[in-house]
Amino acid sequence: MAKVTFISADGATRTELEAPVETTILELAHKNNIDLEGACEGALACSTCHVIIHSDYLDRLPEPSEEEEDMLDLAFGLTLNSRLGCQIEITDELEGMEITLPAATRNMMVGS
Numbered sequence: 001m002a003k004v005t006f007i008s009a010d011g012a013t014r015t016e017l018e019a020p021v022e023t024t025i026l027e028l029a030h031k032n033n034i035d036l037e038g039a040c041e042g043a044l045a046c047s048t049c050h051v052i053i054h055s056d057y058l059d060r061l062p063e064p065s066e067e068e069e070d071m072l073d074l075a076f077g078l079t080l081n082s083r084l085g086c087q088i089e090i091t092d093e094l095e096g097m098e099i100t101l102p103a104a105t106r107n108m109m110v111g112s
């Protein structure tokens with residue numbers, strides 16, 4: 001288990017969770033009613049699982065694959081700390097990580 005905190009786009013809501021290792025950020029969000037979409041369910045075919053990772057934790061994550069980078073390029077509000085939530089598995093090393101939700105997502109799969 002690792003403790004992680006989701007922060008809403010406006011910073012007003014912080015949700016602290018105990019995350020089982022090997023769960024992805026997307027799965028964790030869905031299990032806990034966090035507003036992270038994940039339209040393609042982790043198939044690297046959308047960018048609606050875009051999250052912003054606290055700088056202290058970026059180096060502890062595996063490098064993004066080329067496919068992840070391609071999809072991230074399509075995300076609204078891209079930052080240097082942006083990653084796709086479905087591609088990041090929780091590990092013990094991520095204890096204390098803060099994950100901020102972006103202000104908007106572009107859902108290209110269902111066109112909303």
Ligand code: FES
Pocket residue numbers: 026037038039040041042043044045046047048049071084085086087
């Ligand atoms: Fe579609 Fe992550 S859920 S790329």
